[in-house]
Amino acid sequence: MDFDEIKRMEKVFYSNTFTRLPVALERGEGMYLYDFDGNRYLDMFAGIAVNCLGHGHPAVLEALEKQSRKLLHVSNWFYTLPQLELAKLLVEITGMEKAFLTNSGSEAVEAAIKLVRARTGRKEIIAMENAFHGRTLGALSLTWEEKYREPFQPLVPGMRFARYDDIDSLKNKINKNTAAVILEPVLGEAGVIIPGENYLRAVRDLTYDKSVLLIVDEVQTGFGRTGELFAFQKSGIKPDILCLAKGLGSGFPVGAMLSSGIDFKPGEHGGTFIGNPLACEVAKTVVETIIKNKLHVNAREVGSYLKKKLEGKGFDVRGEGLMIGVETEDGRSRVLELIRKGVLTIHSGNTVRVLPPLIIEKKHADEFLTRF
Numbered sequence: 553m554d555f556d557e558i559k560r561m562e563k564v565f566y567s568n569t570f571t572r573l574p575v576a577l578e579r580g581e582g583m584y585l586y587d588f589d590g591n592r593y594l595d596m597f598a599g600i601a602v603n604c605l606g607h608g609h610p611a612v613l614e615a616l617e618k619q620s621r622k623l624l625h626v627s628n629w630f631y632t633l634p635q636l637e638l639a640k641l642l643v644e645i646t647g648m649e650k651a652f653l654t655n656s657g658s659e660a661v662e663a664a665i666k667l668v669r670a671r672t673g674r675k676e677i678i679a680m681e682n683a684f685h686g687r688t689l690g691a692l693s694l695t696w697e698e699k700y701r702e703p704f705q706p707l708v709p710g711m712r713f714a715r716y717d718d719i720d721s722l723k724n725k726i727n728k729n730t731a732a733v734i735l736e737p738v739l740g741e742a743g744v745i746i747p748g749e750n751y752l753r754a755v756r757d758l759t760y761d762k763s764v765l766l767i768v769d770e771v772q773t774g775f776g777r778t779g780e781l782f783a784f785q786k787s788g789i790k791p792d793i794l795c796l797a798k799g800l801g802s803g804f805p806v807g808a809m810l811s812s813g814i815d816f817k818p819g820e821h822g823g824t825f826i827g828n829p830l831a832c833e834v835a836k837t838v839v840e841t842i843i844k845n846k847l848h849v850n851a852r853e854v855g856s857y858l859k860k861k862l863e864g865k866g867f868d869v870r871g872e873g874l875m876i877g878v879e880t881e882d883g884r885s886r887v888l889e890l891i892r893k894g895v896l897t898i899h900s901g902n903t904v905r906v907l908p909p910l911i912i913e914k915k916h917a918d919e920f921l922t923r924f
């Protein structure tokens with residue numbers, strides 16, 4: 553397939569919304585992606601922190617094949633086992649009480665917004681400056697970036713922002729109408745911003761003290777990305793709500809909102825496709841594979857190797873596990889240059905984001921380092 557023809561089709565038929573990088577990908581295998589001319593690229597972004605098992609993982613293919621022969625979808629009018637098995641697994645590994653499944657990260661955040669409003673009777677939620685929680689109207693109302701928000705005003709009322717990693721700023725924003733605080737353990741879309749070691753603990757203590765719920769958005773940090781199975785576990789806290797997606801399906805669209813101490817009442821929320829058997833069987837397999845192969849430990853080890861080597865080359869680097877941001881003079885030019893060298897990354901402004909599949913080995917890290 554000719555790349556010019558692909559670009560033409562996109563221009564003519566697809567909504568104008570994406571600023572794409574100049575590669576059309578046809579297939580993938582493990583840590584590598586291939587374009588239509590057969591050129592090979594090292595995948596160092598995993599579809600924005602999604603494909604944690606890389607491409608074409610045999611366990612995922614087997615789950616897809618087996619489950620698709622049995623059942624794709626029946627809706628939530630009926631019981632299906634993969635949905636309940638996935639819920640049980642997520643509850644067990646997070647220490648939360650209940651799981652509500654979704655099709656995306658934004659939907660997990662939407663569910664969280666509805667749940668905290670319904671159960672507390674309060675309407676306000678405090679998010680963080682520079683946070684990203686999604687593009688649907690509720691999640692967008694908790695997202696900081698002006699250019700994402702501006703054309704769609706008025707957004708959901710009652711959303712406020714505190715400074716990230718600043719407990720006094722948060723303390724000043726909480727009032728009697730505050731239902732919840734939402735935060736990412738590491739700011740992802742903002743360019744990998746890591747808060748101080750005690751920040752999450754301090755937020756948890758403050759929210760307990762003020763009887764305000766805590767929503768931890770681990771859509772990007774979850775499932776081993778930061779070197780822990782979940783980033784919140786490192787600080788020893790327990791959120792009231794946990795939002796998950798991205799890595800959960802390793803490329804299959806699926807998300808989850810987990811809660812403790814609060815739950816929806818019958819009829820309060822739903823969705824035709826949520827928790828469908830195919831998504832759930834794949835997600836269950838992905839999570840089991842991460843745990844069985846200790847891929848979060850691999851993320852910690854290869855991540856710290858990458859970080860150390862990049863620092864050794866004189867780069868300004870931030871990172872936890874395989875969620876790494878490297879400061880450059882011009883993020884887009886660097887990403888384009890890497891494409892020419894056969895490496896795929898993404899960028900937030902001038903921060904090149906390194907988010908490879910969790911199956912990465914040291915030899916892939918070295919390949920990346922040589923080309924960076």
Ligand SMILES: Cc1ncc(COP(=O)(O)O)c(C=O)c1O
Pocket residue numbers: 600656657658659661684685686687736740741769770771772797798
């Ligand atoms: C922390 C966080 N929350 C929510 C979302 C939204 O997820 P989705 O794009 O699956 O709707 C993202 C996506 O980047 C994210 O990074």
